[in-house]
Every structure is written in structure tokens, then in C-alpha cells.
Amino acid sequence: xxSFTRRRRRHKTAINQNxxxxxxxxxxxYIALGSINMLQGVYIxxxxxxxxxxxxxxxxxxxxxxLAAFPCAIIVNKIGKKRSIVTSMFLVTxxxxxxGVFTNKWLILIFSVLQGASNALLAVTEAPFLxxxxxxxxxxxxxxxxxxxxxxxxxxxxxxxxxxTEALTKKMNIVSAYRISIITSGFVGLISVIFALMIKExxxxxxxxxxxxxxxxxxVFNEKxxxxxxxxxxxxxxxxxxxxxxxxxxxxxxxxxxxNQMGIIMSLSQLGMGFGxxxxxxxxxxxxxxxxxxxxxxxxxxxxxxIAAPSCITVVAVAFFMRSALMNMAGPVINxxxxxxxxxxxxxxxxxxxxxSSNLSRAISAAIAGVIMKELGDIGYEIPYYxxxxxxxxxIVYFHNNFKNYDKKTYKGKFLxx
Numbered sequence: 001x002x003s004f005t006r007r008r009r010r011h012k013t014a015i016n017q018n019x020x021x022x023x024x025x026x027x028x029x030y031i032a033l034g035s036i037n038m039l040q041g042v043y044i045x046x047x048x049x050x051x052x053x054x055x056x057x058x059x060x061x062x063x064x065x066x067l068a069a070f071p072c073a074i075i076v077n078k079i080g081k082k083r084s085i086v087t088s089m090f091l092v093t094x095x096x097x098x099x100g101v102f103t104n105k106w107l108i109l110i111f112s113v114l115q116g117a118s119n120a121l122l123a124v125t126e127a128p129f130l131x132x133x134x135x136x137x138x139x140x141x142x143x144x145x146x147x148x149x150x151x152x153x154x155x156x157x158x159x160x161x162x163x164x165t166e167a168l169t170k171k172m173n174i175v176s177a178y179r180i181s182i183i184t185s186g187f188v189g190l191i192s193v194i195f196a197l198m199i200k201e202x203x204x205x206x207x208x209x210x211x212x213x214x215x216x217x218x219x220v221f222n223e224k225x226x227x228x229x230x231x232x233x234x235x236x237x238x239x240x241x242x243x244x245x246x247x248x249x250x251x252x253x254x255x256x257x258x259x260n261q262m263g264i265i266m267s268l269s270q271l272g273m274g275f276g277x278x279x280x281x282x283x284x285x286x287x288x289x290x291x292x293x294x295x296x297x298x299x300x301x302x303x304x305x306x307i308a309a310p311s312c313i314t315v316v317a318v319a320f321f322m323r324s325a326l327m328n329m330a331g332p333v334i335n336x337x338x339x340x341x342x343x344x345x346x347x348x349x350x351x352x353x354x355x356x357s358s359n360l361s362r363a364i365s366a367a368i369a370g371v372i373m374k375e376l377g378d379i380g381y382e383i384p385y386y387x388x389x390x391x392x393x394x395x396i397v398y399f400h401n402n403f404k405n406y407d408k409k410t411y412k413g414k415f416l417x418x
Contacts, residue, residue, distance in 0.1 A: 018199050019133045025195035027153045029089050032189025034157025036096045041249040043178040049105050055370015057109050058245040063363035064116035066356045072124040073352035082201040084125040089196050091118035093189030100182030123355045127335050128347040140281045143332040147277035155270030162263015220346040228402040234357040239391035241362030242369045242384035254381045265317045269324035276329025288407035289337050293330040294400050300327035308385030
């Protein structure tokens with residue numbers, strides 16, 4: 001009897017093979033993405049291109065993710081989740097390689113925008129895919145695993161290619177070193193496509209959703225909590241866009257550290273996010289989703305302010321670690337909660353709208369931050385952190401006021417069919 005109970009428990013909590021293949025693909029994909037995210041800002045600066053163009057590049061790439069999100073939701077329903085994942089991972093990594101091949105700033109901009117648009121397809125697909133390939137008991141854990149794999153892989157990308165780039169700069173000029181690192185990281189990312197191809201598509205599900213178009217999907221706005229979720233996401237995204245894309249530039253030119261040190265610090269921040277994501281399901285189960293989200297995000301604010309007023313590298317490194325872990329560890333809960341409040345056929349659209357609201361606001365604020373840093377000189381690197389603090393506080397209060405009773409109500413389980 002006990003043996004049967006244990007087998008049944010293992011069956012309930014087992015991750016299926018599709019999910020495993022996806023998690024394996026994420027490892028190589030996010031090593032490449034972490035590398036380009038860390039190296040790109042400094043690469044642009046070393047090409048003697050100013051912060052204003054870097055702000056343009058970041059904002060247009062983010063805008064591409066935002067604008068591509070809605071059509072991507074329709075594409076996912078039409079071609080299926082496996083093809084969407086494979087297509088996205090292939091195109092993103094090819095665009096990373098091409099950004100290292102060319103040094104013309106406009107070509108880099110074009111491939112960066114295409115990278116963003118291609119990445120939108122994966123961003124829109126992930127949450128519905130995880131919902132479809134997990135049981136109720138395991139769902140939030142699978143979201144957390146995907147989040148942790150994402151962050152641990154980015155951490156590896158930061159550390160690996162920070163070290164490689166620093167070693168290469170001792171043997172060649174800095175621009176060539178960055179180009180080789182970016183191209184190599186892209187080829188590492190292509191390995192993700194192999195694992196994505198191993199995913200088995202649910203053909204019945206694809207056929208069932210193929211008829212779902214704009215008219216059917218648009219009813220998502222009628223579901224309770226959707227508009228409030230999107231507004232919350234927009235405010236958080238706007239605050240993040242002011243500082244997150246420029247962490248590498250801030251460390252390099254404000255704190256005056258080398259590429260290897262930058263890679264280590266940014267790796268530590270990802271490590272914090274990864275471990276935080278693994279802890280989140282425990283907190284959500286004990287305290288509820290809303291309290292977990294509020295606590296994690298509010299606790300990150302003091303550490304954000306510590307980064308803005310740096311005293312030494314050690315303090316900045318600790319602040320980066322804590323801020324990244326606390327602010328982002330709520331991500332799996334937010335994604336899972338957003339998918340719970342809508343029907344199965346509405347999930348790709350809501351996922352796209354979540355990406356649209358976040359990335360559109362990030363695109364706007366990233367452009368603003370680039371101008372602030374260029375026009376205000378040294379102090380311009382710090383001002384965005386204080387603006388972000390205010391925005392985070394507004395977002396946390398807004399979310400609490402709108403969802404404080406969420407965990408007490410039964411409607412949260414209304415649409416949990418997959």
C-alpha cells in the first residue's frame with residue numbers, strides 16, 4: 001500500500017518529457033542570450049557609438065518584442081507551440097551571431113530588432129506551453145524550474161563569456177574580442193534548437209486552437225483581473241527599463257570595473273534570481289500568491305537604492321544579488337497567476353499582452369534613460385534608479401489593492417483546464 005502511494009505521488013509530481021526537453025533547450029538558449037545582454041552595451045561603447053544610440057538600440061529591440069507579441073499569439077495558435085519554440089530559438093541565435101559579424105551600427109540595430117521580434121514568439125509561447133505540459137499539482141513548480149533554468153543559464157553566460165572576453169582582450173584589440181565572444185555565444189545558443197526539435201507536439205490541441213483568431217481571443221479583456229494585471233505589468237516594466245538594460249554600462253563606466261568583474265557580479269545577480277525562483281513555490285503555498293509577490297518586490301527596493309549610491313564593489317555586488325533575487329523571484333508566481341485567470345484558448349493572447357505591456361513600457365523608458373545618461377553626465381547614471389524606486393512602490397500598492405482577496409476566492413481555479 002505504501003509502495004503504491006509513493007508511486008502515485010511520484011507520478012503526480014513527475015515532469016513530463018516535453019517539459020524536460022524544453023528546460024534543456026532553455027539552458028543553451030539563455031547562455032547565448034545572457035552573453036549578448038552583458039556584452040552588447042560595452043561592445044557598442046567600444047565601437048565609439050554613444051549612449052543615445054545604445055538607448056535607441058535597446059528601446060527599439062524592446063519595442064519589437066512588444067509589437068510582435070500580439071501577432072505571435074495568433075501564430076502560436078496556428079502553427080503550434082513546438083514550431084513556435086523551434087523557430088524562435090533558431091532566429092534569435094542567428095541574429096546574435098550576425099550582431100557579432102557586423103560592426104556597422106545600423107546593421108547591428110536591424111539584427112537586434114529582429115532578435116527582439118523573434119524572442120517575442122518564445123516569450124508568448126512559454127507560459128501556455130508550461131500550462132499544457134504540467135499537472136495542477138506541479139504547475140507552479142514547473143514555472144519556477146523554467147525561471148530558475150533561465151537565470152542559472154544567463155549566469156553561466158555572464159561568467160563564461162565575461163571570462164572569455166577578458167582573456168581575449170589580452171591577445172587582441174577589445175572590439176575583436178567582443179565580436180568573437182558574441183559570435184561564439186550565438187553558436188552555443190543554436191544547440192537549443194536540437195532539444196526543441198525533440199518536443200512532441202500535441203496535434204489534437206493544435207487542431208483545436210487553430211480556429212481561434214482575433215475575434216475569439218479578444219474576449220480575454222472580459223475576464224476579471226486582466227486589465228489590472230496589464231497595468232501593473234506596464235508600471236513595473238517602465239521602472240525596469242530605466243535601469244536593467246544599463247546595468248552592464250553602469251558597472252563598467254560608473255563603478256570602473258573590468259569585463260571579468262562585471263561578468264562575475266552579473267552572474268551573482270542571476271544566481272540570486274535562480275535560487276529565489278526555486279524558493280517561490282514554498283512561499284506561495286504558505287502565504288499565498290499575492291502576499292508572496294508583494295513581499296518579494298517590496299523587499300528589493302532598499303537594495304536598488306544601495307546600487308544608486310555605491311561605496312565599493314563589494315557593496316554593489318551584494319546589492320545587485322539581493323535586488324535581482326527579491327524583485328524577480330516573484331516572476332513564476334506572476335506568470336502562473338496570469339494564466340490561471342483565463343481560459344486555455346485565451347492564454348497565448350494574454351501572454352502576448354503581458355509581454356506587450358511590459359516591453360512597450362521598457363522600450364519607452366530605456367530610450368528616456370539613454371538620453372538622461374548622455375545629457376546629465378555622471379549623475380545621469382544614478383537618477384534612473386530613484387525614478388524606478390518610485391514606480392515600483394506605485395506598482396506594488398496598485399497590485400495589492402486590486403488582488404488582495406485573490407487567494408481567498410475560488411474563482412482562481414475556474415479556468416485551470418489545459
